[in-house]
Amino acid sequence: MARETITAKNAPAAVGPYVHAVKAGGFVFTSGQLGLDPVTGTLPEGVEAQAEQAIKNIETVLKAAGLGLSDVVKTTVFLADINDFAAINAIYAKYFTGETPARSCVQAAALPKGGLFEIEVIAAVQ
Numbered sequence: 001m002a003r004e005t006i007t008a009k010n011a012p013a014a015v016g017p018y019v020h021a022v023k024a025g026g027f028v029f030t031s032g033q034l035g036l037d038p039v040t041g042t043l044p045e046g047v048e049a050q051a052e053q054a055i056k057n058i059e060t061v062l063k064a065a066g067l068g069l070s071d072v073v074k075t076t077v078f079l080a081d082i083n084d085f086a087a088i089n090a091i092y093a094k095y096f097t098g099e100t101p102a103r104s105c106v107q108a109a110a111l112p113k114g115g116l117f118e119i120e121v122i123a124a125v126q
Helices: 047-064 082-095
Strands: 003-006 021-024 027-030 072-079 102-107 117-124
Touching: 021 047, 027 047, 047 082, 047 117, 072 082, 082 102
Parallel strands: 072 102
Antiparallel strands: 003 021, 021 027, 027 117, 072 117
16 A cells, blocks of 8 residues: 655644654544644643644644645544543534544543643545
8 A cells, every 4th residue: 555654844843753644545644733833842821722723733734635624534632631621622613614523532641742632633535
């Protein structure tokens, strides 16, 4: 199977030995994105601000692959505190509209860099 590495120059640099995304088998699989500011590499205060930035980071990665949020078929959301579910749901709903993707949402014991929100997606190549 052909495999293509996707690197988004306007997304935050990886914080480990991985790539932004991989295109394979008609899908794009993204690595998790925190709410890191792509210029400063810092996390904004609060889960809402981090969720907003993380989804924008995912959007940037998808754009580098020639796709957008409307191509996403599955998301996985990681929260430092599951009690933030309602707060992030409102932000998530601003970005994923129409035919929304399937989603899993779990509380993680800890996220990299002390993050409060992380998201990864699978998008279908049309």
